[in-house]
Amino acid sequence: MEIKDTLNLLKTDFPMRAGLANKEPKRQKEWEEEGLYEKRRQLNEGKPKYILHDGPPFANGPIHIGHALNKVSKDFIVRHRSMNGYDAPYVPGWDTHGLPIEQALTNKGVDRKSMSIAEFRRLCEEFALEQIELQKTGFKRLGVTGEWDHPYITLQPNYEAAQIRVFGKMAEKDYIYRGKKPVYWSPSSESTLAEAEIEYHDVRGPSIFVAFPVKDGKGVVSEDAKFVIWTTTPWTLPSNMAIAVHKSGIYNEVLVGDEKYIVAAELLDKVSEALGWEDVKVLKEFNGKDLEYATAHHPFYDRESLLILGDHVTFEEGTGLVHTAPGHGDDDFIVGQKYKLDILSPVDDQGHFTDEAPGLEGVFYDDANKIITGWLEDKGLLLDMSFITHSYPHDWRTKKPVIFRATPQWFASISDFRQNILDEIEKVDWLLPWGEERIHNMIRDRGDWVISRQRDWGVPLPIFYAENGESIITPETIEHVAELFEEHGSNVWFEREAKDLLPENFTHPGSPNGEFTKETDIMDVWFDSGSSHEAVLRHYDGLEFPADLYLEGSDQYRGWFNSSLTTSVAVNGVAPYKAVLSQGFVLDGDGRKMSKSLGNTIDPNKVMDQLGADIVRLWVLSADSQSDVRVSMEIIQQVSEVYRKIRNTLRFMVQNTEDFNKEENGIAYDELRTIDQYLLNRLDETVEKISNAYENYKFNEIFKEINHFCTVDLSNFYMNVAKDILYIDAPDAYDRRAIQTVFYEALVKLTKVLTPIIPHTAEELWAFLDEEEDYAQLSEMPGIEHYENREEVLDKWTQFMDLRDNILKANEVARENKVIGKDFEAKLTLYVTDGVKELLDSLNADLRQILVASELNILPLADKPEKDDSLLEFDTMAIKVEHMPGGVCDRCRITTEELIEVEGKGVLCHRCHGIVKEHYPELLEEAE
Numbered sequence: 001m002e003i004k005d006t007l008n009l010l011k012t013d014f015p016m017r018a019g020l021a022n023k024e025p026k027r028q029k030e031w032e033e034e035g036l037y038e039k040r041r042q043l044n045e046g047k048p049k050y051i052l053h054d055g056p057p058f059a060n061g062p063i064h065i066g067h068a069l070n071k072v073s074k075d076f077i078v079r080h081r082s083m084n085g086y087d088a089p090y091v092p093g094w095d096t097h098g099l100p101i102e103q104a105l106t107n108k109g110v111d112r113k114s115m116s117i118a119e120f121r122r123l124c125e126e127f128a129l130e131q132i133e134l135q136k137t138g139f140k141r142l143g144v145t146g147e148w149d150h151p152y153i154t155l156q157p158n159y160e161a162a163q164i165r166v167f168g169k170m171a172e173k174d175y176i177y178r179g180k181k182p183v184y185w186s187p188s189s190e191s192t193l194a195e196a197e198i199e200y201h202d203v204r205g206p207s208i209f210v211a212f213p214v215k216d217g218k219g220v221v222s223e224d225a226k227f228v229i230w231t232t233t234p235w236t237l238p239s240n241m242a243i244a245v246h247k248s249g250i251y252n253e254v255l256v257g258d259e260k261y262i263v264a265a266e267l268l269d270k271v272s273e274a275l276g277w278e279d280v281k282v283l284k285e286f287n288g289k290d291l292e293y294a295t296a297h298h299p300f301y302d303r304e305s306l307l308i309l310g311d312h313v314t315f316e317e318g319t320g321l322v323h324t325a326p327g328h329g330d331d332d333f334i335v336g337q338k339y340k341l342d343i344l345s346p347v348d349d350q351g352h353f354t355d356e357a358p359g360l361e362g363v364f365y366d367d368a369n370k371i372i373t374g375w376l377e378d379k380g381l382l383l384d385m386s387f388i389t390h391s392y393p394h395d396w397r398t399k400k401p402v403i404f405r406a407t408p409q410w411f412a413s414i415s416d417f418r419q420n421i422l423d424e425i426e427k428v429d430w431l432l433p434w435g436e437e438r439i440h441n442m443i444r445d446r447g448d449w450v451i452s453r454q455r456d457w458g459v460p461l462p463i464f465y466a467e468n469g470e471s472i473i474t475p476e477t478i479e480h481v482a483e484l485f486e487e488h489g490s491n492v493w494f495e496r497e498a499k500d501l502l503p504e505n506f507t508h509p510g511s512p513n514g515e516f517t518k519e520t521d522i523m524d525v526w527f528d529s530g531s532s533h534e535a536v537l538r539h540y541d542g543l544e545f546p547a548d549l550y551l552e553g554s555d556q557y558r559g560w561f562n563s564s565l566t567t568s569v570a571v572n573g574v575a576p577y578k579a580v581l582s583q584g585f586v587l588d589g590d591g592r593k594m595s596k597s598l599g600n601t602i603d604p605n606k607v608m609d610q611l612g613a614d615i616v617r618l619w620v621l622s623a624d625s626q627s628d629v630r631v632s633m634e635i636i637q638q639v640s641e642v643y644r645k646i647r648n649t650l651r652f653m654v655q656n657t658e659d660f661n662k663e664e665n666g667i668a669y670d671e672l673r674t675i676d677q678y679l680l681n682r683l684d685e686t687v688e689k690i691s692n693a694y695e696n697y698k699f700n701e702i703f704k705e706i707n708h709f710c711t712v713d714l715s716n717f718y719m720n721v722a723k724d725i726l727y728i729d730a731p732d733a734y735d736r737r738a739i740q741t742v743f744y745e746a747l748v749k750l751t752k753v754l755t756p757i758i759p760h761t762a763e764e765l766w767a768f769l770d771e772e773e774d775y776a777q778l779s780e781m782p783g784i785e786h787y788e789n790r791e792e793v794l795d796k797w798t799q800f801m802d803l804r805d806n807i808l809k810a811n812e813v814a815r816e817n818k819v820i821g822k823d824f825e826a827k828l829t830l831y832v833t834d835g836v837k838e839l840l841d842s843l844n845a846d847l848r849q850i851l852v853a854s855e856l857n858i859l860p861l862a863d864k865p866e867k868d869d870s871l872l873e874f875d876t877m878a879i880k881v882e883h884m885p886g887g888v889c890d891r892c893r894i895t896t897e898e899l900i901e902v903e904g905k906g907v908l909c910h911r912c913h914g915i916v917k918e919h920y921p922e923l924l925e926e927a928e
Helices: 020-034 036-043 065-082 099-107 117-141 157-172 234-239 265-275 330-338 368-378 418-427 433-445 475-488 525-530 532-537 560-572 604-610 613-622 633-655 674-695 699-726 734-754 759-766 790-816 834-842 910-919 921-927
Strands: 176-186 191-193 198-216 225-231 242-245 250-256 259-264 281-287 295-297 304-309 322-324 382-395 403-412 549-553 579-583 826-832 855-860 871-873 877-883 899-902 906-909
Touching: 020 036, 020 117, 020 604, 020 613, 020 759, 065 117, 065 549, 065 579, 065 604, 065 613, 065 674, 099 117, 117 604, 157 176, 157 475, 157 525, 157 532, 157 560, 176 330, 198 234, 198 265, 198 368, 225 234, 225 322, 234 368, 242 330, 250 265, 259 265, 265 382, 304 330, 322 330, 368 382, 418 433, 418 560, 433 560, 525 532, 525 560, 532 560, 549 560, 604 613, 613 633, 613 699, 613 759, 633 699, 633 734, 633 759, 674 699, 674 734, 674 790, 699 734, 734 759, 790 826, 790 834, 790 871, 790 877, 826 834, 834 855, 899 910, 899 921, 906 910, 910 921
Parallel strands: 225 259, 242 304, 549 579, 826 855
Antiparallel strands: 176 191, 176 403, 198 225, 198 295, 198 382, 242 322, 250 259, 250 281, 295 304, 826 877, 871 877, 899 906
């Protein structure tokens, strides 16, 4: 036998290298075969419900890093609630209708005009289902648990039927109407867009000042004067019907050379500067209200423009006289209704002018700017043209500009129940307070919701038309269509004639011949996903309405949060969620938006293939996702390094509890040493903070707490101290069993709190623990112990840790000065105040061992030598570090002058010699 054979150098099969990429798929397969999700649900049967309702990602393309952030965050919550006293089913969903799938098929070479709408829609459905399987594979590879075999999909017949019923209930309450008013129109998509489908980008375009000659000044302005307007959209001038002024504004008629112009007095200086006017003479001053019903000549068409009053007129820019085209602007439309102006919008679906704009037939609206400014210049009415960069609405899918265009559309009247929505907003727990303000302002300011789309792939509007053109939306027709969709899917709408979609023997006074037609527009896709509270929460077994939480990206305040709230308040009178949490966007390491063209995207599938899903999940945990999140491979590698440190900390504890059985060897808390009690209280404190962070969705705080406890409390302190006992003491020694008791308790609790985060690693750990549950996922979250002496123990040892920091600094200085190498070479002398001495004595601990020194002497501060350059002084102590004289024990590596030689084996200190003599006498016998 050799001296090293007397050490407790335990081995473990828990590997240092994780090998996550290879092991995780096998582990996931095992979980699926064992039905762990179902078993967890069974364990939670009868417990309070917790419903996180999944916002449906769009089924188009493999998952990206933003998907990973979203789905993994939800998985943290669902797994935690499932292990913490709740029945928390998770039903993933997919949004499947809309333009992107139509475009994807077109890009693949599908000619939709060569087939029927029903045939094209079947291809869309096939493509959508393929994309769902692709994304589902990615989400499951991330370790996300849930009802993967029973997701909700917006193209499912039962979902579509529920959506039709939502529409029907809104129609019953007279919230649905058809009207012609300006809406966002995307020429590139050939369809209306909702506000949620608009994003703003800077564009460079013309900025022009135009003179409208006075036709009838009503005795207020001179008949030879001209009204001056300013616009950045010359192409809307063919639709001009009026000029709006503010009723309380002050306006001037001015003389510039031989010309007379009317502008707002407040803007006269700005206009004069912009137009290069000099020697401006004010001829008249009058109130805006005096201009009402005056008229001007249209600048290039033979018609007049009416002077009207509008509250939307401001004096921040322009001239104070606003070009008004009711067919191309919301404010223009509203004020135009008051004055019964024509709603002219001479632009077709592709953005080309119609014959309602003479001279511009077939011209693309943007190209018309040049023609129109040329006409104005020829007539001497173009006062100035420059080019400016300004923010302009774009189609968020095609990234091309949109226009305001008046077309007949179907609307949901938000104004009829706006206050109800605002009242419900106040009842919701907006976990980010600014989110409440954001959605409140959106609802407060939004116009009526245009819900019709001129596309093929979507849920059709269930509306019929009588022979006289009257629209038919009745409870009877709605329910009949819903039942047809439930049985056949919405494609039946395109496969059958109108009469075959109506109830049997249906009659209507507007159709004396029994002939009917059907609406060809589909519903806005936000109406699809916004109906999920009805289609899923109310109809999916195990779910409840309203949901406890909606969690999506911050763009969903204008999207899913918004449409869900609107439809739910419309049909149920309440919000569909009790709480809402939003996440920021994922940016690259430099804070730039991710895009394939920049080459700065991170593919989660590749990261999982290389490093494993648990690394992606730990990155999600580390991110402060309530604001925008940065990610790069460098950041991922940093997270991987944190994982490695946590894993090695846990591995050390696994390895050093291999010969420990908690029932046989565990020591009760009251009988532990104070240092062990300190660690258990720090563990308890950490678990409590983690628990609170879980409850409040503060994931990055969990990351910080786990990292701090594993690195600072365990690795840098307790484990460093423990090695001298774990390896050196007799296997069954009290101090050793005390440390193992702490290690095992920490392992169990850390594994449990880590299970929702890195479940693959947690289950790997669980296999080495002697717990009754077969899987960590079937265990419960650890409780908070609140040991009776917790505050006292934490206070004492926290004070000691501050003193220890001073000693570590002193050791470091001694190391730099070549006084010592390793800590065990140190002979420490501490000169301390009475208060520090009292504290150290109260710890009732082997401080030499805790400070990893070979000798420790504690003396009164008053005994400190007056002149000793080797002393390092602090407020309450001075520290002297010397090299310990003597030799090194071959067993524990302590330096001492009192070594006992074991012939042919080496030398031992008195402590090691006593242990060997009692427990390994054969070593000494061999030496003799």
